[in-house]
């Protein structure tokens with residue numbers, strides 16, 4: 001039986017669980033949350049939507065990782081989310097304890113799983129999960145770049161009055177201030193982005209994408225973005241599991257937080273890079289032809305993450 005487990009049935013976990021259930025790719029989607037009947041309640045609610053959305057995936061809610069059972073893929077969203085005035089880094093202490101404990105349980109229950117880490121600060125949490133589980137780095141991947149890329153593409157499509165499909169771009173580096181959006185790789189309808197939009201407009205779009213998480217936090221007033229984040233996490237799992245939806249392309253290069261071994265001149269640690277995912281995690285770190293300036297920005301992002309990890 002194929003099973004995916006989503007740990008943390010909060011806002012992000014609910015959307016991820018819903019997307020995975022609706023994909024029909026797995027026999028069972030299990031939500032895990034230690035808050036009372038939350039996971040069971042969300043699981044039942046998602047189950048009720050099956051006849052409406054046309055899926056029959058079994059959706060179960062549990063309080064512990066052990067009750068979920070062995071899974072091929074595990075998404076970790078458990079932990080605190082940002083509230084207005086908080087940066088992602090403010091979450092590091094509390095979330096490292098939660099995520100570390102859960103990761104150790106996942107290693108026991110699902111020793112062969114691929115783990116997608118969502119909990120913030122995601123760059124640091126991904127490295128923490130890899131260290132706690134001892135899994136090969138290919139099987140511990142952070143979700144950030146796919147979301148940041150989608151944010152930039154959506155904002156650019158609105159600005160240029162084109163469809164999302166006509167905008168191609170990839171966000172690398174860190175999830176936050178050190179997000180790197182290489183304009184050498186960004187196109188609108190196949191043309192270099194700077195041939196279509198002026199430089200000031202593009203700079204504004206990059207800044208807005210970089211700060212989109214904070215923009216949503218400010219608007220919500222309570223909690224942080226969850227629709228695009230939950231969708232992104234599910235999409236990464238579906239890319240690996242072959243449950244490709246309408247917008248996914250098999251073997252497509254996407255951005256994810258992964259551990260380079262020399263690619264882009266970066267060795268060790270975790271940072272957002274272009275990858276191709278396969279059934280057992282990272283199949284390949286794709287080496288794009290970046291400009292010298294983009295490479296410098298990427299290496300500084302990796303160095304900044306490494307510094308934060310060593311301070312944890």
Ligand SMILES: NC(=O)c1ccc[n+]([C@@H]2O[C@H](COP(=O)([O-])OP(=O)(O)OC[C@H]3O[C@@H](n4cnc5c(N)ncnc54)[C@H](O)[C@@H]3O)[C@@H](O)[C@H]2O)c1
Nearest residue numbers: 008010011012033034035078079080081118119120122229
């Ligand atoms: N990587 C990204 O791009 C990205 C994007 C959005 C949100 N996030 C992060 O994802 C995390 C979840 O965000 P959210 O909006 O879903 O928050 P949320 O508060 O809605 O949900 C978190 C859930 O985790 C559960 N939880 C806490 N400790 C647990 C434990 N030990 N075992 C099981 N469940 C536990 C809580 O009960 C809660 O239901 C946050 O850290 C947030 O910052 C990351």
